[in-house]
Amino acid sequence: MVMMSGADILLESLKRLGVDTIFGYPGGAVLPLYDRFPAHPEIHHVLVRHEQAAGHAADGYARASGRLGVALATSGPGATNLVTAITNAQMDSVPTLFITGNVIRALIGRDGFQEADITGITMPTVKHNYLVMQAQDIARTIAEAAYLATTGRKGAVHVDIPKDVFIEQAEFEWPEHVSVRGYRIPGKADAESVREAAAIINAAERPVIFAGHGIIQADAAEELRRFAERGGIPILNTLLGLGGIPQDHALSYGMMGMHGSYWANHTASAADVIIALGMRMDDRAMGRFADMNPTAKIVHVDIDPAEHGKNLFTLCPVVGDVKHVLPQLTDAIEKRSHVEWIRWIDTLRSEHRHSMMVPPGNELTTQFAVSKIAEFAGHEAIFTTGVGQHQMWAAQFMDISRPRQFITSGGLGTMGFEVPAAMGAQAACRDRQVWTICGDGGFQMTFQEIATMVDERLPVKMAIMNNGFLGMVRQWQELFHNDNYVSVAMSQPDFVKIAEAYGIRGIRVSDQSQVEDAIREAAADPGPVILDFQVTTEENVWPMVPSGAALKETIEGPQRVTR
Amino acid sequence: MSTNRHTVSALVEDRPGVLNRVSSLFRRRGFNIESLAVGTTEEPGISRMTIVVEGPPSIADQVQKQLDKLIDVVTVETLNEDESVVRELALIKVACRPDQRREILDVVDIFRGSVVDVSTTTVIIQLTAAADTLNALIENLRPYGIREMVRTGRIALARGPRTTATHQHETEEERRFHQEIGRLPEGELPFSSK
Structure with a gap:
């Protein structure tokens, strides 16, 4: 029988799970835990500068590597600072474990110093959470938490541990078996639903695939390609599904949704059969639900049965893991090529390609900057983004062609995600180039993490698309609120001086002609670099499906939108 | 219903x-x-x-x-309502002078309820029934003056031998995970992708 403290049990358990990196921030309630870190050198603790960043870093780490991301914070404000990151990870189904300390057991519920009811607060935004009241429960809880976070529909799991539980001695017993009786992990689909889905797909004349984040999460890109090639079915990606199929694949037609291409949105609207794979029919991808191709038959494969019929009526729900279901479907469908349908889409694409081009001329636009970064860094690099115009342009122009190449906050839409997520991605993939495409607004929310990246020697290249505005909000005020700009123009600090203050290189880019040299210089620098791209200020993202409109109402260029 | x-x-x-x-x-x-x-x-x-x-x-x-x-x-x-037994229990405190007791008891009898408490000014009536039966009794008692009332909310069970099972078969995925976690070589995450 091995007796140890709760703190040692926790760290021992994490080691058993293969966790080697934790992003965290110390504080009173987790002091007994930090006290034991030196005894467990296999676990590297990354000291961040704000708990929210610890959470986003764990998120970026998990998305880049497919492994469990772990973040740690103290009680009260430390824990509440994690809430945005927890919600962000859960919304995008990212396998993450969040650990918080809490006040000692005797003080719980008495509003003690730095007490927050953090399990109560996170309850609606996690896959599951735990309050561990005895040291002897820690090992089982951590095993269970990791099991829940990384299986089925992946997600955020939160474990809260009172300070005195870290100190309490108990036997370390790693569970032989983790089984949660209220929890099922769908694998293969049942034969009946596969038959039904195959019959619908075989009878289709104009089928289309909506490929979502599930393809990436399940490492099912290869299975997707085989399925699409056998059925001769064009593929559209959701924002988070980008990378599930290379952009240059013959059946790949890019991103659909609010800022998807004209041809993608019209293909989605003209199809007679929709095969939705590992995606949740989000309003940003689907447009107005009622007019999202109401006559199409929908086959929806998802690991989470609650996604079936949540937003759109699903004729054929298939419950299962796309990794297993796609080979089943590939075996069950007939070989087709759908020549006419694909020719129709190709024609549409060639007629409308102009609305997805980098704007001509020699102004420095975000579109130009991000496409040059993508051209230089290539598919093996990792790109993270914040939220807003730069995010949409990155999605449109960065030629995302590899799973886990593109890391972005899709569901929650968290500004400030970009820098800490890039830090986590770089910590997970030291040998890859990591570029974060930042908005000047979002960058200022979390750039304190440059200090962490300097300490940790994480050479993230931060490319700020600096237009002096909260660009997407400004775009909506221009289009939907009659140019009434309210609280969207922002003064900026001198970003190059900020770089200097952190002891890293800062490069200002104000002209197209400087772009390539700046990118090359940044990439060659061994440390983190800030690139301040001073881009055109009042550019709009096109194409656009106005908020509340249907996909087939995609607008391709500047015009007044009434709504 | x-x-x-x-x-x-x-x-x-x-x-x-x-x-x-x-x-x-x-x-x-x-x-x-x-x-x-x-x-x-x-x-x-x-x-x-x-x-x-x-x-x-x-x-x-x-x-x-x-x-x-x-x-x-x-x-x-x-x-399914038709294939289930659905019941709810109510306790209803009704204003009742001694001379009204007979009359109220008659109403309660029709609904197969019972009187579980009596005072000089009130009675407490208990009834277990389907919700609409409870509603009907309450309507009949309303003219006497309902002083206070509590209902348990509906409970239900499927008719016949069928039960809501707590045990399900393990799926293939779960079996794989359960086998792996026990024999886990230290430092290897069993359920992560490469």
């Missing part, structure tokens, strides 16, 4: 916070709870929640699936 009402029966882990998880889910998703009853079952550690929800059939489907997603919910099913 109207077709817009759905009786959902869930077996849940008897743990702190489980009621909070369920009610929080209903609030967040905008599901309308008409009645909710919780109690122990034949299996230690398992409670049964009977929840009556209002809304179209698509809502009932979502309620069931969303509940099923909660880790503490072991199994959940929507009961």
